[in-house]
Amino acid sequence: MPTTIAIIGAGAMGSAVGHRLTQHGARVLTLADGRSAKTVARIRDAGMEPVVIDEIAAADLILSIVPPAEAIGVAELLSPKLRDAKTKSAFIDFNAINPATMQQITSTLAGTGWDVLDGAIIGSPPTAESTGPKFYVSGDQARHSSLLEKHGLNLRLMEAPVGAASALKMVYAGLNKGLVGLGATMLLAAAGSGSAESLRGEMNDSLPELLLRFQKSIPDMYPKAYRWVAEMHEIAEFLGPDDPGSALFKAMADVFARIAADQNADGQLAAILNGVLENPA
């Protein structure tokens, strides 16, 4: 009998993960209640089986891969079903939530008899061409997550308790996206002060790898800026009020809110940034 893995969330990441797992011999279930015809088609294209919630609770492993705001809801939905399940296995939350939210999920699922593990996905959805993304898992003493490695995922087991994988995701996103916010802020300031051309020249000389990174990462950010606002607030909360980084990431949220507003208006800021980067995109 093949390994059965359930994935809650059949978005771009969830369905790509499902596809990779089915291609490596796993049977992959997902909830399809109330989903659009388009989503059900994507589920089937990925080789996943749309099932009802009781079948989910019979899986060998359940992965939650949903937007951060839905993470607690998934745990609440599953909690009674997992409590009633005859065989107990493990639930892994792979969402971009902070460790405090992860703790809430652990509490929600306490008493079900299931192991609750912390996960973080770093990288873009798997494709036929890529080996990525990486699946970090912490709190997995029983090595439940080895099933993922067995079925084609790039697993990175962390020798650390629940909370560490969520923290890793926060820290990595803070670095990566914070860099984009810092770059956008300074490039706009350069454009507004007559120093843009010299700045680009100077970066080309003394920070070439940063200029190259900005030429890709800043334009890639524009359409995602509205989502990053909430992510920056999540990172601020993770750092906590005693860390000066908390105010740093609240300000980052405002930087991205400004870009998001610009995207909904005339895209003038984006045009200025492209001009500084000499990126005609």
Add this chain to the structure above:
Amino acid sequence: MPTTIAIIGAGAMGSAVGHRLTQHGARVLTLADGRSAKTVARIRDAGMEPVVIDEIAAADLILSIVPPAEAIGVAELLSPKLRDAKTKSAFIDFNAINPATMQQITSTLAGTGWDVLDGAIIGSPPTAESTGPKFYVSGDQARHSSLLEKHGLNLRLMEAPVGAASALKMVYAGLNKGLVGLGATMLLAAAGSGSAESLRGEMNDSLPELLLRFQKSIPDMYPKAYRWVAEMHEIAEFLGPDDPGSALFKAMADVFARIAADQNADGQLAAILNGVLENPA
């Protein structure tokens, strides 16, 4: 008769610039009133001549290279002397000040008959081995700064008004030092959440050039953190209250204040950062 250039400020940068200029045939004057024997010795080693203020006002070019907080004082000190000078030439402020402070300096020297130019030095003090740093100058329609190029400095003339060179310095420092503040914040958060080892591995995979940069720039920052606090506030002021970057750099100031306090205490944060970076320095 050789070109005479006066440098106000014979610190590490000022005296190294003086040395470079004298080696390229310029006569270089500096104010020595009330300076320590050590400073006077450094002035002489650099081939510069310690003079009284009236001689400064007879130079072909005056450069101000002092700590940011002293920039306005230099202009106030020189103002009456420049007004009385028979031949008028140019004064270049090369200090790390924001464009509003540069405007104050222009006002202070208005009516002296001298051209007031805006400059920014980017890079480390000149040495026998280096071609750097770069000397950016804006507002120089009359091309006074060509004297600097003629005497061995790496000049970058900006086709932009007074204020642009100061802005460039703010923007470049904001990028470069902001990156260090962002890195220190996230690395400390990783260490506090059990994700440091995974973060370093992930950075090694997906952000290797950033990890390399941090391995040098974060430890280099510790002894300078106390100075960077004021610089971050200066950048916040430059961006202005309507720019979300203003709050960003106020938070950066707090990040460096935390490191500066740690340097004055037991250096525990520095030790944690070195551990994450695997930098035994």
